[in-house]
């Protein structure tokens with residue numbers, strides 16, 4: 001839908017009602033404006049051709065959004081977790097593939113920045129981490145470098161049950177990376193792959209997980225496989241092969257073991273895939289209201305709002321949207337290191353709710369608006385396809401959230417029935 005400067009969209013989270021900080025209000029407004037004005041009209045093209053939204057990334061670099069979570073001292077906006085989450089939801093409203101891939105990029109800054117500051121390191125580790133992350137941030141701020149985040153391998157590692165099979169072997173002055181990643185969003189478009197791998201020792205251990213910035217043009221890096229999926233087509237999540245890829249010591253985005261610490265102590269880190277889908281949920285609702293009022297640009301001005309069944313459906317959608325937003329807002333506001341058990345259970349519930357409700361709202365939107373609303377010339381059928389992908393994202397798939405929620409609600413740590 002074209003941007004109409006006279007009718008900018010209302011915020012997903014009203015700054016006054018939700019008591020946003022000035023920075024939160026400013027960054028969410030920036031994301032909303034760039035999303036409505038530039039990303040919404042282009043979203044169809046990335047989806048149709050399954051092409052990475054490079055033009056959007058150029059615009060985000062110009063707007064300073066590539067460095068949203070780079071600390072202010074390093075030239076970024078210094079957004080914390082909650083600020084990033086709300087900003088990303090505004091992008092997700094207009095282009096799911098841009099928001100989802102932006103998440104992979106931003107995690108390279110959030111994990112090495114605000115999250116790492118909460119974790120334990122020796123003084124030496126802290127000093128080398130400071131120096132290395134400054135190199136990494138400068139590439140993003142100065143050169144507009146884009147980072148991907150390949151961790152999935154097709155087995156239990158991305159679910160958090162096994163060490164990554166991709167390995168880093170110590171050699172003079174650096175590391176040799178070997179392995180295969182699947183579903184690497186931004187494959188072929190990122191400048192660096194932020195690879196999760198395991199330090200190669202006699203026995204691989206999750207405690208030895210490493211997080212390495214591998215240049216996309218390094219010798220031994222190959223992008224493989226086709227990409228013709230149901231939804232999130234602009235993410236171009238193809239496979240990556242790493243064959244004896246040499247990276248220097250400074251490629252380490254975190255000291256060895258710190259990623260494992262983050263995964264245990266900062267579990268909300270895995271929720272950064274949700275804002276994209278929070279935005280899609282809002283977009284499905286917004287479209288429905290506009291369509292039933294006969295106000296969607298490019299469609300005949302036919303009003304359908306007078307039918308009671310449609311009013312009931314909109315009421316149901318609004319209730320589901322408000323429930324989803326309220327739970328998600330609460331959970332992102334309590335994300336921190338060492339959360340309580342209650343906070344973690346609530347986080348699983350929120351992840352499940354956003355991922356499933358985004359799809360439920362999209363399908364309700366199509367049913368309520370009717371046949372002409374699902375034409376490819378309108379965004380609704382894309383929202384429907386994109387929204388189905390949220391529940392599949394490891395390590396907190398909808399199924400794994402249910403598994404964890406049930407087990408952890410019934411068993412305290414270390415308890416068994418034997």
Ligand SMILES: Cc1cc2nc3c(=O)[nH]c(=O)nc-3n(C[C@H](O)[C@H](O)[C@H](O)COP(=O)(O)OP(=O)(O)OC[C@H]3O[C@@H](n4cnc5c(N)ncnc54)[C@H](O)[C@@H]3O)c2cc1C
Pocket residue numbers: 104149150151152153154155156157158159182183184185186231232235237389392393394395397399400403
């Ligand atoms: C659009 C899109 C973009 C993506 N982008 C990225 C990306 O940038 N980087 C990235 O790393 N990944 C990405 N992914 C991958 C995603 O996070 C998952 O890893 C992927 O969808 C898993 O596919 P699978 O068929 O291997 O899943 P599954 O087979 O469901 O899961 C893989 C393994 O996890 C374990 N597992 C799954 N469910 C359970 C369960 N209930 N109980 C116990 N074990 C279980 C099993 O060992 C299983 O073999 C993306 C996915 C999509 C759809």
